[in-house]
Amino acid sequence: MKLQLLRNATLKLDYAGLTILIDPDFAPKHSRPSFTGRSPNPMTDLPVSTDEILRGVELVLVSHLHADHFDKVAQDLVPKHLPLVCQPGDEARIRSFGFSDVTPLTDELTIDGIQLTRREGNHGSGPVLEKMGQVMGFSIEADGEPSIYWAGDTILYPPVRETIATTQPDIIITHSCGAKWDGIHIVMDAEQTVEVCGIAPDHSKVIATHMEALDHATVSRHDLQAYANAHDIAKHRLIIPDDGETLHLTAPNS
Template sequence: MQLELIRNATLKITYAGHVLLIDPYFAPRHSLPSFTGRSPNPMTELPRSTDEILGGVELVIVSHLHTDHFDAVAKERVTKSLPILCQPGDEGSIRDAGFIDVTPLADTTVWNGITITPRQGSHGLGPVIEKMGRVIGLTLAAPGEPTVYWAGDTVLYRPVIETIRQVSPDIIVTHSCGAKWDGDLIVMDAEQTVEVTRLAPEAIVVATHMEALDHATITRQDLRQTADATGVDPSRLLIPADGETLRLDK
């Protein structure tokens, strides 16, 4: 498989001969408001044009409707006829944006030989969940391909741990910027990401969703330093740059 980190959570994945785009966030640098007063968002520019990013895409997956996962520019630029999978409850809003082939991912779905299964996530713990709303992760499986667990916008908590243990994924994609909302952690930080490598000692962990938003607290360098200090093999924790493509085998 081939995994290209575009920016933030946006991934372009070539898997079982098909091209998937996850959580398109196409806003130009500094075109959206700050979350914390530190900087307008996003803090970085896209590494390539939206036309290049969308080239060859056959399926779009939208995990939730926060603007850094499906923004106004993406709603304008993504072809309205492309099939979209989303979490249950979001399909109406996506259809209202003009998309005509929208399917809620309520259960395991097979699309062109790829088995896509929704997985639980929690965008923080405690009262902050009411502000953040529902989110999902997912797993991908296909003959001859590595099993992928894309955890999504979640902290490390019991359902994520149970998914890792039950699925035994070959590849785990985490959101690891340590973003906080009103002081509460809403995605994984460095320590939780390192714990994922411990929970899945045979898996490759790919840390994404970093250095794009001003409520993040962990940089790529912070994560690497924490991982090195705890003895994580660098080949098992990959921290791609925006625009970087990884080729990952089973």
């Protein structure tokens, strides 16, 4: 498989012969308001053009409808005929954007030999949960490919730990910028990301994304790497890709 981090949560995945776009946010740098007063968002440009990002895409996955996961620019530019998988409850709104082939991931779904399984997520804790709304993660599996657990916009809490323990994924993709809302973490921070490395199977690789793009983040790539180093997490165990970087990954037994 080939995995390219574009920016924040936006990924392009070549997997089992299918090219998948995950959570497209195509907004130009500084085109949306600040969350904290530190900077307009997103804080960085996309590393490549939207034409290049969309080239070859055959399936779109949208975890939820926050602007940094499916923004107005992407809603306009992503071809409306492409099959799009979303969380239950978002399908009507996505169809209102003009998309014609929208399927909610209620439990499991198989597309061209690729199995998608919905996973639970908590986009924060306590009183902030209602403000953030429902989100989902998902597992991706296919014969001959590494199994993926894309945790999404969630903190580390019991259902995430249970998913890791029961599915034993080869690849775990975390959102690790430590973003806060009303002073409460709404995604994983450095401590929780390193904890994921500790509870993951020995063969797993943890790929930390969703960093250095939004001004309510509290953890940079450098911060996360320094924390991981201090806790003896090997660099082959925790991968922190740059925007635009492409990773080539194989199943452990291949």
